[in-house]
Amino acid sequence: MTTEGQNNPPEVSVQELKTGMLITAYTRFEEKYAPLDEETCAWVKHNFSGASVRGQRNGVPFLFMAANLQPGDHILEVLHMPRSLSHICVVNNGLIKELKARGFLRFRVQVPAAASPEKSAARTAAVAKASHLLETMKQSIRLCENATTAVKSLMDSDSETAPNFQEVKQYVDQMSDDEMIQAVSAIISLKENDHVYAHCVDVGVIFQQVYFAIMDKRGDQSAFKNHQEAMLAAFLHDIGKARISKETITSTKAFKRDGPEMQEIRKHPQIGAKLLAEAGMPDVMVNMAHFHHVKRDESMNSSYPEGVKQSEILFETRLLALVDVYQALISGRSYKKSWTPPAVMRYLDAMAGVEFDLDLWDAFQAVMGYYPVGSLVKLSDHSLAFVISVPQKDILRPQVIVVVDAEGQRTEENRFIDLKEDLSLSIQKDMDSFDVFKSDALHVFTSLNVV
Numbered sequence: 001m002t003t004e005g006q007n008n009p010p011e012v013s014v015q016e017l018k019t020g021m022l023i024t025a026y027t028r029f030e031e032k033y034a035p036l037d038e039e040t041c042a043w044v045k046h047n048f049s050g051a052s053v054r055g056q057r058n059g060v061p062f063l064f065m066a067a068n069l070q071p072g073d074h075i076l077e078v079l080h081m082p083r084s085l086s087h088i089c090v091v092n093n094g095l096i097k098e099l100k101a102r103g104f105l106r107f108r109v110q111v112p113a114a115a116s117p118e119k120s121a122a123r124t125a126a127v128a129k130a131s132h133l134l135e136t137m138k139q140s141i142r143l144c145e146n147a148t149t150a151v152k153s154l155m156d157s158d159s160e161t162a163p164n165f166q167e168v169k170q171y172v173d174q175m176s177d178d179e180m181i182q183a184v185s186a187i188i189s190l191k192e193n194d195h196v197y198a199h200c201v202d203v204g205v206i207f208q209q210v211y212f213a214i215m216d217k218r219g220d221q222s223a224f225k226n227h228q229e230a231m232l233a234a235f236l237h238d239i240g241k242a243r244i245s246k247e248t249i250t251s252t253k254a255f256k257r258d259g260p261e262m263q264e265i266r267k268h269p270q271i272g273a274k275l276l277a278e279a280g281m282p283d284v285m286v287n288m289a290h291f292h293h294v295k296r297d298e299s300m301n302s303s304y305p306e307g308v309k310q311s312e313i314l315f316e317t318r319l320l321a322l323v324d325v326y327q328a329l330i331s332g333r334s335y336k337k338s339w340t341p342p343a344v345m346r347y348l349d350a351m352a353g354v355e356f357d358l359d360l361w362d363a364f365q366a367v368m369g370y371y372p373v374g375s376l377v378k379l380s381d382h383s384l385a386f387v388i389s390v391p392q393k394d395i396l397r398p399q400v401i402v403v404v405d406a407e408g409q410r411t412e413e414n415r416f417i418d419l420k421e422d423l424s425l426s427i428q429k430d431m432d433s434f435d436v437f438k439s440d441a442l443h444v445f446t447s448l449n450v451v
């Protein structure tokens, strides 16, 4: 069933255009478009590439692609705009200014339908949830730093005495509720760190988030007593580094694959497993410390220790190995630039089936999304937005918050957009938040005023 509105989309003048409208056709132009002079012809061919043009050539009507235009043609209408032209179809203040300056006079438009009460209520709830997450993130930043300090003092402790896990356990207790986990996981996407210690905390948080989501989904029994024990296990996966020389583990150099430093680093899994076993920690925790660098394809140079039977490696350890690589790649290391979270997801996607199991990868991606929370993306109208929530189904259309508008300006109010609902916009590419906001990225994100 079609409505009258769909059969006859309203036609408006450039003065009547309003933000949010979608231009489906350009229908009246200033004189220079009929006939086209050489310069205007080249400009239209370039900017309306992929659209159709209705007009006249030597008095004969035509309808063809913009690429076929010639100087002297009379343009009557530009229509059938492809998605790629969203920057000249999705109306915003910058576009209205540009259209006036370029001499475009009238348009056929689609006016967005007024949201149903249910959709309005869902949007209001989503905005409130996003604001709450940002607030929790603000409150969690200090906690992350303190937890990192606790891991550092544990790993720096005297090698003659048995490690004391008490202080780290206290932070695990404070960090392991669901809201805190979501918040810290988003912080991880935006902060830069170059410490082996923050790595442990970040891996702990992401591991717990992904592990319990997988357990819930599969209805499987957890191998841990509770959430805290799972997070602690991941916090302590690199505890063996406590017995490696400080110069080596805090070095900013990239070591040679077979150099003495790398030989020393490669001992940390066995050392860690021994320390945890001696401390009476559960077997699953010992297994995670021992085998978290064993790859699915053991012939990979980065797989160690050698000669381990795959059957010895628990599911929890395999998941930890994946989280370990994810965190190492998104965190800044001084000898390499950090990757954006979506770039890491693409890389890991390529490695799935080689470095780790495919089903593990699918489960990990279902929780983290294609654009993990905290990713900065460029939308099709050229605005920049932060991802605030991972969708259940269409992973390429998350909920986002606009931080820089289509004209390149930071806005005081930050528009919440659910890309599943607003199909006029899409993600064009992911951006490096450190390139755009430098070290201020986390602060910019947590200070958003969501509307």
Ligand SMILES: [Fe+2]
Pocket: 237, 238, 268, 292, 293
């Ligand atoms: Fe490790």
Ligand SMILES: [Fe+2]
Pocket: 199, 203, 237, 238, 324
């Ligand atoms: Fe690690």
